[in-house]
Amino acid sequence: MPKSYYLPGDDSGKAELLELLASQLPMYAEQLGLTAEDTSEVQADAEAFRYTLAVLNQIQNSSKQWTAHKNILRDSDTGGPVPSFPPFMEVPAKIPAAIPKGIVPRLTRLVARIKSSRNYTEAIGQALGLVGSIKSIDPSSWKPELTATLEANHPQIAWPKGHADSLEIMVDRGDDKGFVPLTITTSPRYSDTSPVPAHTAVWHYKGIYRLKDEQVGQWSNVQSIAVGG
Known part of the structure; x- marks a missing residue:
């Protein structure tokens, strides 16, 4: 049966794949002909992308709370309890190092190099999350x-x-x-x-x-x- 593309379509899945590569790739780097710079780059990308998604999620949740609060203040009948302002979001204290744009293009180029290595095997691909699952329609x-x-x-x-x-x-x-x-x-x-x-x-x-x-x-x-x- 055909297999799906290894790269997830959603941001959360991409972040998980980057984190898996960041943790597992160092064990296979020498075998696959990769450098320390290659592994450091994917680790930095994984950290920066996860941080960005976390902050974005907080901003979106905060926006929903403030929008709901605004609608209550604007449209509700007068009287009754006075609504409290929503809390302000707290940005994670640790900010990762800035990285160049183009995480996904870098990732796909790296994966192409990995899969073209003569030492690459499907078992390595499975360990690195680079083998798509078998397609089935349920x-x-x-x-x-x-x-x-x-x-x-x-x-x-x-x-x-x-x-x-x-x-x-x-x-x-x-x-x-x-x-x-x-x-x-x-x-x-x-x-x-x-x-x-x-x-x-x-x-x-x-x-x-x-x-x-x-x-x-x-x-x-x-x-x-x-x-x-």
């Missing part, structure tokens, strides 16, 4: 990741299609009806053109993949968005 594990944005005051629901035929979307408009069917769409971007209320309301969306006219996998996490007002 619809039972599929779970769509929805995003909800507002355009012309109407929610836009985006989703990655992958190997699915379509997406079934349900909506809860906060009208005590709970989640009800909205649509089955093959477009990776669906516009909910239902009339929006005059007052501010929060609509909630969830979706599940469909394959051969049947639901497969798991329901997505619920995505919520404010409309109207």
Whole structure:
């Protein structure tokens, strides 16, 4: 069976691969004809990239807290408890050394050198995380990741299609009806053109993949968005 590409598509996976190489590559460097500079470079890249992801995650979480706080201050009814300001984020104290841009191009060039070495084996590749897994399609594990944005005051629901035929979307408009069917769409971007209320309301969306006219996998996490007002 075919194997997947060794390099993960997401940032977290790339960071994990860099960290694995940073820890394991020194043991194979001489055998593979690599220099101390090669191993030091990948170690610096791994540390800098992980630090960047950690700080970015803190900033994004802080942004969500402050956005929610801003919305409460702006839109909530008067009276009641006075909301406290969210705490300020704390940047990790240890800042790694600055590195040149181009982590992934450096990584792929290094991997090409490793795999072209006459001493390279699949066992070494497995130890370094450079051998992709065997591809298999298991619809039972599929779970769509929805995003909800507002355009012309109407929610836009985006989703990655992958190997699915379509997406079934349900909506809860906060009208005590709970989640009800909205649509089955093959477009990776669906516009909910239902009339929006005059007052501010929060609509909630969830979706599940469909394959051969049947639901497969798991329901997505619920995505919520404010409309109207």
